[in-house]
Amino acid sequence: MAEENNKVHKRDVSMVLAGAAIALLVWFIAANSGKVGVTLWIVTVHISLSLVIILSAVLGAVVGLWLRGRKKRTQA
Numbered sequence: 001m002a003e004e005n006n007k008v009h010k011r012d013v014s015m016v017l018a019g020a021a022i023a024l025l026v027w028f029i030a031a032n033s034g035k036v037g038v039t040l041w042i043v044t045v046h047i048s049l050s051l052v053i054i055l056s057a058v059l060g061a062v063v064g065l066w067l068r069g070r071k072k073r074t075q076a
Contacts, residue, residue, distance in 0.1 A: 029053050 032049045 025053070025057055 029050045032053060034049055035046050036049045036052065037044050037046050038052060
C-alpha cells in the first residue's frame with residue numbers, strides 16, 4: 001500500500017514539474033520572438049528565435065526519451 005502511494009506521489013510531482021517547465025518554455029518563447037541568423041555549416045538562415053527554441057526543446061525531449069529507453073533496456 002505504501003509503495004503504491006509513493007508511486008502516485010512521484011507521478012504527481014513529475015506532472016507538476018513538467019507543467020511548470022512547459023509554462024516557462026511557453027513564456028520564454030513568447031518573450032523571444034525576434035529574428036536571428038542561424039548558421040548551418042555553410043548557409044545562414046534568418047528565422048524566428050521562437051522557432052529555434054521550439055526545435056531545441058523538441059530535439060532535447062527526443063534525445064532524453066531515447067536515452068531513457070536505452071537505460072531501461074540495459075537494466076532489464
